[in-house]
Amino acid sequence: xxxxxxxxxxxxxxxxxxxxxxxxxxxxxxxxxxxxxxxxxxxxxxxxxxxxxxxxxxxxxxxxxxxxxxxxxxxxxxxxxxxxxxxxxxxxxxxxxxxxxxxxxxxxxxxxxxxxxxxxxxxxxxxxxxxxxxxxxxxxxxxxxxxxxxxxxxxxxxxxxxxxxxxxxxxxxxxxxxxxxxxxxxxxxxxxxxxxxxxxxxxxxxxxxxxxx
Numbered sequence: 001x002x003x004x005x006x007x008x009x010x011x012x013x014x015x016x017x018x019x020x021x022x023x024x025x026x027x028x029x030x031x032x033x034x035x036x037x038x039x040x041x042x043x044x045x046x047x048x049x050x051x052x053x054x055x056x057x058x059x060x061x062x063x064x065x066x067x068x069x070x071x072x073x074x075x076x077x078x079x080x081x082x083x084x085x086x087x088x089x090x091x092x093x094x095x096x097x098x099x100x101x102x103x104x105x106x107x108x109x110x111x112x113x114x115x116x117x118x119x120x121x122x123x124x125x126x127x128x129x130x131x132x133x134x135x136x137x138x139x140x141x142x143x144x145x146x147x148x149x150x151x152x153x154x155x156x157x158x159x160x161x162x163x164x165x166x167x168x169x170x171x172x173x174x175x176x177x178x179x180x181x182x183x184x185x186x187x188x189x190x191x192x193x194x195x196x197x198x199x200x201x202x203x204x205x206x207x208x209x210x211x212x213x
Contacts, residue, residue: 002101004098007096018042053066091110103201113140124166145186183200184198
């Protein structure tokens with residue numbers, strides 16, 4: 001079972017709301033969020049941590065975890081040392097998602113479907129991916145279909161951008177890295193967004209829960 005928590009931001013938070021939620025988080029996480037210059041980025045980042053906290057308080061995983069235990073790899077991927085729980089967080093525009101489970105490493109990406117200049121991304125996809133993009137009646141939807149699949153895989157590997165994007169063919173049913181095989185699944189959260197999860201589960205089952213902050 002893979003659990004996915006998400007929220008869609010309804011409005012920009014006031015400083016009073018920020019302060020209230022800051023009280024829920026460890027000081028070091030609060031300090032990190034406050035370093036973000038753009039208020040919207042601070043809100044997105046905070047909601048991601050709040051979703052993770054809600055998830056830790058909801059799931060029965062046979063161990064006790066809290067945000068004080070949160071660590072980061074050399075590539076910046078968050079994790080809980082020694083824990084079987086794997087998770088990942090992503091956000092785009094007004095949507096924030098957090099995915100977690102006990103079935104191995106996972107990564108998630110979400111993007112608002114919007115116009116982009118496809119020529120700017122010529123070197124980011126292989127020929128098969130471009131075929132799918134251009135054969136989609138909505139080329140921008142096709143683009144973000146491919147983009148979120150690729151990003152979800154990269155985030156699952158935990159290697160950041162050290163893997164060249166053009167070397168990843170997400171048309172393949174499975175992708176392998178460092179002796180681990182990842183399978184990519186689409187999760188339909190909203191019509192105007194594309195969201196994919198890469199996990200080690202061959203046929204994952206998802207539970208979705210929406211939170212409103």
